[in-house]
Amino acid sequence: MPATRIGRFRSVALATAAVLVGLTTPALTATSATATTTDYDSTYYKNAIGKTGASLKSSLHTIISSQTKISYSAVWNALKVTDQDPNNSNNVILLYSGVSRAKSLNGGDTGDWNREHVWAKSHGDFGTATGPGTDLHHLRPADVTVNGIRGNKDFDNGGSTVSNGGGSRTDSDSFEPRDAVKGDVARMILYMAVRYEGDDGWPDLEPDDKVNNGSNPYIGKLSVLKEWNDEDPPDSFEENRNDVIYDTYQHNRNPFIDHPEWVDAIW
Numbered sequence: 001m002p003a004t005r006i007g008r009f010r011s012v013a014l015a016t017a018a019v020l021v022g023l024t025t026p027a028l029t030a031t032s033a034t035a036t037t038t039d040y041d042s043t044y045y046k047n048a049i050g051k052t053g054a055s056l057k058s059s060l061h062t063i064i065s066s067q068t069k070i071s072y073s074a075v076w077n078a079l080k081v082t083d084q085d086p087n088n089s090n091n092v093i094l095l096y097s098g099v100s101r102a103k104s105l106n107g108g109d110t111g112d113w114n115r116e117h118v119w120a121k122s123h124g125d126f127g128t129a130t131g132p133g134t135d136l137h138h139l140r141p142a143d144v145t146v147n148g149i150r151g152n153k154d155f156d157n158g159g160s161t162v163s164n165g166g167g168s169r170t171d172s173d174s175f176e177p178r179d180a181v182k183g184d185v186a187r188m189i190l191y192m193a194v195r196y197e198g199d200d201g202w203p204d205l206e207p208d209d210k211v212n213n214g215s216n217p218y219i220g221k222l223s224v225l226k227e228w229n230d231e232d233p234p235d236s237f238e239e240n241r242n243d244v245i246y247d248t249y250q251h252n253r254n255p256f257i258d259h260p261e262w263v264d265a266i267w
Helices: 008-020 051-066 073-083 144-150 178-194 222-231 236-249 260-267
Strands: 086-092 100-102 113-117 140-143 175-178
Touching: 051 178, 051 260, 073 140, 073 236, 113 144, 140 144, 144 178, 178 222, 178 236, 178 260, 222 260
Parallel strands: none
Antiparallel strands: 086 100, 113 140
């Protein structure tokens, strides 16, 4: 069942007004994500509604930890469904570059797409084992070469333009995805921080506000991820992906796609 959103029309109206008065009014900066209401609030999220801070995080952890897990090999076919190009059913959309590429070109060679762990699997050393290593809410198709450039870097603004990276940028210790998916990246990282709290045999994953986290179970920068969540709200592709994972594969949701305002409510 698709979520019904309330609040986005107001954001669009404000943006339109800003354009109309742009010659006399300074440009608006990103504001906190607008509160939303979804069809899942009275069912799936009912025990989280009205909470904030640690209480909200704990409730969401309990809710989304009920999931069906898939194998790493099964991720290939799942991504061909979750990330299907809405304009070409034979292709998937690659996360960082934005390129539409044939589903059949999955693999490890130059020109192929592979399975990108947005929460780098070395941050907590969980590898590709069933669990965080196969969680579709942070696994996305990515160009092999661009994925290699991202490596296991933390996320931050700045750096040099990545060749064929769709506008992504990188430096020695961080990666900045293209503007159109910055919010997607933030919400995937923060989903992982709520889902994996160290109580099920996996590391306690948490965002922090620095880079160079190495093999520690942390990814930064939290302050930048929060900005990206505000600047790039969920779009129809991201929302559909959340629905497909919920309906067909894992039967759990990324709460920050349904309620992006919960990012600020927790962090």
